[in-house]
Amino acid sequence: MMINKALTYTLLAAITLVPWNATAVNRFSFGNLLPKASFGSAAAIASNAAANLVEELLVKSLFEISEGKHQQALNTIDQLIQSVPNFKLAHLVRGDLLMAQGKYLQAFGDPTINRPDAVQDLQEEARVRIERYLAKQSKAKQPNLILAPNAQQNHLMLVDTSKSRLYLYEKQDNQLKYVADYYITVGKNGVEKQTEGDKRTPIGVYFASTKLKQQLPDFYGEGAYPLSYPNEWDKAHNRNGSGIWLHGTPSSTYSRPPRASDGCVVVANQDLKALEPALQSGKTPIIIANNLEWLNSSDAPEAEKELLNSAIDHWLNDWRAQDTEKYLSHYSKDFSTNGINYEQWAEHKYRVQASKPDIDIALSNISMFSYPDPQKKLVVVEFTQSFTSPHLKNTMLKRQYWIQEGSRWKIIYEGTA
Incomplete structure (x- = not known):
């Protein structure tokens, strides 16, 4: 030749x-x-x-x-x-x-x-x-992120949009271990989704729901798993749109170009089949980031994780003690929840806690995931909260966003998950 x-x-x-x-x-x-x-x-x-x-x-x-x-x-x-x-x-x-x-x-x-x-x-x-x-990336390397799934979250997926790659991790002995990684496709116009129809893939912490049961066009291949976009942080920043899925490829196509979707994360059909066991829970964390930073396992951000754990413990103890001033010191002045800002939240808490009612609060199934925001150090914290007072007893799934302000972690959002 x-x-x-x-x-x-x-x-x-x-x-x-x-x-x-x-x-x-x-x-x-x-x-x-x-x-x-x-x-x-x-x-x-x-x-x-x-x-x-x-x-x-x-x-x-x-x-x-x-x-x-x-x-x-x-x-x-x-x-x-x-x-x-x-x-x-x-x-x-x-x-x-x-x-x-x-x-x-x-x-x-x-x-x-x-x-x-x-x-x-x-x-x-x-x-x-x-x-x-x-x-030649070693499976011993870890992303420079706080990643702490709860007891029910056995798998976690990381998407690095800059490398067109999805990484699957499995929890073993309370540690995340690399399992596999796969080529992916993201939005035609790149990342950082802002509005409906912009053909961009969102950056953030999302959760994949169970596989859609309805018959889908061949375009989606082996199936589709809707992601929880927009999340609370997206809504707070006026990002909108819907229909962001993890899905497969048409039967005539092994893979699509790196930027070819309408905003979804797309993998080859054989890879989607392999990911199915990790997606069965209906709440698999999927962190979509750009330009992931990789560390040796010994360099993983354990110190930051411990500081955040300590901040959560102090917040909880100050709430139990009904020390309103100390309790509110754990909240950022930029805090908001359901349209309520920090000043309104503080006024509400001073009023509720004025009589210092006898309460009991317990947290369980705590998870923590770094949020890939390039401007802020942000972590999504989720837990089951059991609350008992003379007038109320309930259990709820709660989600908080903690932001690092100076040397302290503070709550910038709080609500039901």
Whole structure:
């Protein structure tokens, strides 16, 4: 097969920003580059292995092109297509290899037979997949977030929109362990959703409800799990819209470009099937962030978590003691709940607690999740609250947003969950 030498580099340079040469190739050993999960559900492990194989074969074919092994590259791409017949990116690479036999190609994707925007989408998909493959991210690394699920939350998902990746974690021995990660698609216009129809994916802490039971169009693939957008923080900042789901891909499509949805988070159908056991509770936390910061496990933000735990304990004790002044010191001056601001809240509490009624309050099933707000240190705290007084006895699921002001954590929102 005769291929113009320039294709070797224009093809690869169009896809990624990394230098491609024989020296770089020799640094990597295919089949051993990505960590293999040794825990978690069998479905998630199998799906993760399948997803890794897709990216391994894709990257292998491109390395082979960079080494001038064009027939081997075509064989590798054919193997990939045989495994995943509806993988559009693989077909594009194969088409370039075949077209190069008969003419000179300037770049990845022949503009004379492809829509430029479609080629650009596939170039971007290739880039994020290859970057993930080359990252060699260790499963021992932890995100720089406070992540403390309650006793009923056995799984947690993190979405890094900048890397087009969803990470699945499972709780084991009161610690979160990496299980798998998957390529994803987000909104056509990026992230930080503001209004209905803006085709952006929201950034925040959300919870996935159970799988929709009604028959959905093939567009949603294996199914859909609605996310709790807009949440309380979204509403406080006048963000609106609806219908933000985690869902699959059409049967004719293995994966969609990194930015192609109307705001939903989209994964391949086989990956959605693997995630199903982790989504069965109907309240799986899904933290959607941009540019996640990764730490070694020993560097996880345990100190911040302990400070927040201490702040919650002091808030609760001051409430039990009916010390209104100390109790209110745990609330930010920017506090609001159901249209009530801090001044109205303080007036209400002084009035209710004036007689210092004998009360008993207990918290259980506490969870804490850092909120990915780039301007503020914010944590969503949720718990079951049991309250008893001479005139009232109730149990409710409560949600608070705690914000760091200086060296102190304070409550900026409080309400039922």
